[in-house]
Amino acid sequence: MTVCEYRAGLEGIPATQSSISFVDGQRGVLEYRGIGIEELAAKGNFLETAYLLIWGDLPTKEELELFEYEITYHRRLKYRIRDMMKCFPESGHPMDALQACAAALGLFYSRRALDDPTYIREAVVRLLAKIPTMVAAFQLMRKGNDPVQPRDDLGYAANFLYMLNEREPDPFPAHIFDVCLMLHAEHTINASTFSALVTASTLTDPYAVVASAVGTLAGPLHGGANEEVIVMLEEIGTVENVRPWLEKQLAQKGKIMGFGHRVYKVKDPRATILQQLAEQLFEKYGRDEYYDVAVELERAVEDNLGHKGIYPNVDFYSGLVYRKLGIPSDLFTPVFAISRTAGWLAHWKEQLNENRIFRPTQIYTGLHEATYVPIEHR
Ligand code: ACO
16 A cells, blocks of 8 residues: 655655654754754763763763773674684775674674663673774774774773774874764764664664664765765865866766755754864864865855755765874775764664564556566577
8 A cells, every 4th residue: 555655765754753863954953862963062072972862861970981981891802803804805895894893793792682771781882882993903904914902091082093093192183083973973864774773673683783774874875975075075186176177077967975965955064063173173283185175165066056955964074084083085984883873773772662663665666467488488
């Protein structure tokens, strides 16, 4: 039975009810559990944001300390996971490595005690704790180096940068990275979160839920756009080339990476904050050679596509921040996944509270009563 009109990409069709985050795409508002993203980014940190998203309230001091302690304790990887990663091809994309590793965690923690709050807590902690270690370990191993062990005396963001770059970061870049993690932690029912929900609704384990979401985030129309933005800025090269390049791209009906959003019809509030963070970093550590190109591209896209509501999204300025933090461009999307794991887990938990398996309908456009033609007659 068809109950409503078919909309490609399910545009505008509610697929769930949720109290985790809210977006107003006309006003450029994003709230996590009712708190504006600007306020959280200015006052909070990533782990308390993750706690807020997953458990619904800001943690007390004691709750946050316990959560941080548990995450720190679970950061290490089993040597079998590291050995598995050693067999991955160096040329493989880190998102594929991450998806495989997230799924492999299910081999070690295979219980599906979805009604047991201890199991839920442990799964949340393990995934948040181990995913950054996996991303950093793959980066070092593909260069032929041993992975660096996590350091218990460093916070979540600083420890990741330490494991990645093999040196302790200054507090300022570590703080900026922590803010980036907060900004990417959750964004209603986007493609990867929807993928997580569908997987969760079968009552499979949370490692499979996160692995399916990682696979979905990897595409260039979703989280993979941040990597494509840098490729695009490199291709444009100079401020003078921005408008001729854009003209050509639009004539060929090409998409401009890092622009446009299904929900936002104004500049994504996260892009505004990321641009400010980029400027703060450049002031202290030197300007990125492509920043002026990016700013000019924003102006040119606004002039040409502003009437369609095409403005920078979260992926546009994030790459420039990550480059300054020493993160290679093919790790931009895995870094997004580190952060978005918080949102996926929040939705997983919410889905379990009132689960019904996803089983939408379709509009069949194929044949009926077709004839089977034997192979020799085809
Ligand atoms: N560059 C040029 N034109 C665009 C862009 C863009 N980046 N985005 C949308 N448009 C145009 C389309 O060509 C279309 O024009 P038309 O109506 O004249 O045919 C119109 O705007 C609507 O675009 P759709 O692709 O139908 O919008 P949709 O909501 O399906 O897609 C998406 C949203 C996928 C984000 C799209 O804007 C896009 O491809 N952007 C580039 C990739 C990107 O930056 N993705 C990251 C998104 S944020 C995230 O996932 C974390």
